[in-house]
Amino acid sequence: MGLVPAGIGTPGARKRACPVRGALDGNLPLRGGKALSFDPGDFITALFYQVDEQMRAMPKHPEAHLWPSEVVTLGLLHALKGVGNRAFYRWLTRDYRALFPRLPERTRLFRLFRTHQDWTQVFLAAPTVLGVIDTYGIELIHPMREGRSPQQIGRKGLSNHRWIVGGKLCLLLNQWGLIVGWACATAHVADKTFQWLIRQCEERMIVLVRCDRQHDVSKMSVDLVY
Numbered sequence: 001m002g003l004v005p006a007g008i009g010t011p012g013a014r015k016r017a018c019p020v021r022g023a024l025d026g027n028l029p030l031r032g033g034k035a036l037s038f039d040p041g042d043f044i045t046a047l048f049y050q051v052d053e054q055m056r057a058m059p060k061h062p063e064a065h066l067w068p069s070e071v072v073t074l075g076l077l078h079a080l081k082g083v084g085n086r087a088f089y090r091w092l093t094r095d096y097r098a099l100f101p102r103l104p105e106r107t108r109l110f111r112l113f114r115t116h117q118d119w120t121q122v123f124l125a126a127p128t129v130l131g132v133i134d135t136y137g138i139e140l141i142h143p144m145r146e147g148r149s150p151q152q153i154g155r156k157g158l159s160n161h162r163w164i165v166g167g168k169l170c171l172l173l174n175q176w177g178l179i180v181g182w183a184c185a186t187a188h189v190a191d192k193t194f195q196w197l198i199r200q201c202e203e204r205m206i207v208l209v210r211c212d213r214q215h216d217v218s219k220m221s222v223d224l225v226y
Helices: 011-017 019-024 040-055 068-081 085-095 106-115 117-123 191-200 214-218
Strands: 130-141 155-159 162-174 179-186 206-209
Touching (some): 040 068, 040 117, 068 085, 068 106, 068 117, 085 106, 106 117, 179 191
Antiparallel strands (some): 130 162, 155 162, 162 179
16 A cells, blocks of 8 residues: 555564564564564454454445455555565465455455555644644665666665665654655656655644755745745
C-alpha cells in the first residue's frame, strides 16, 4: 500500500529500530535479560480493531472476499514485516490464515493493496494552526551500484549532504507531530515538487519549511505559508 518503506540497513538493525518488526519475526526484544512477552496474534487482532474503528462506515463490496479494514490491516502488517511479497504471504498463510479465512491468492491480495492505497487517507491527522514540512532521503542501494540492474526503481540525489540512490519522502506534520499529508518521489526531484502538500492546507495551517542551507530557502519558495 505504500504506507511505510521497508527500511534501511541490516535486518538486525531494522528489528532493533522497530521492536514490533522483530517480534513478528519471532525475535522478542529483551529487557533486564528476559524476553518480553509478545503474541503476534494478539497484536494483529488489536491492530485490526484500531483500523476497523476508523473504517467501520466503509461498506464491503458484495463480491469482495475481504472487508476494507482487513485489507488495510494486511497492508500495515506487510509494511511492518519488512519483507518481500512472497515471504510475507508465506508467513501469513503458514501462521495466521485462521485470522483471515477468506484470504485471496497472493497476486490478487497485492493488487488490492495497490488499488486501494487511497484508503490510507482515513488515518491522516487533522491540520492544526502550526505545522512543519520536510523531506527525508531513503537510500535503496549504494551509489556505486547504480545502474547495475534494469529493475532499479531509485534515482541518484542528495540527502543530508551526501549522494544516495533511492527515494525521497515528504511529510507534512501538525503541531503534535502527527502526519497530515505525505508524498514520495525518487531522490533526484527538487523539494519544491511537494509544494502541493502545503497548498492543500494553506487556508488552515501556518507551515514551517525546514531549510538546511541558506540557498534552500527557495526550495519550497517560502518559509511560511498561510
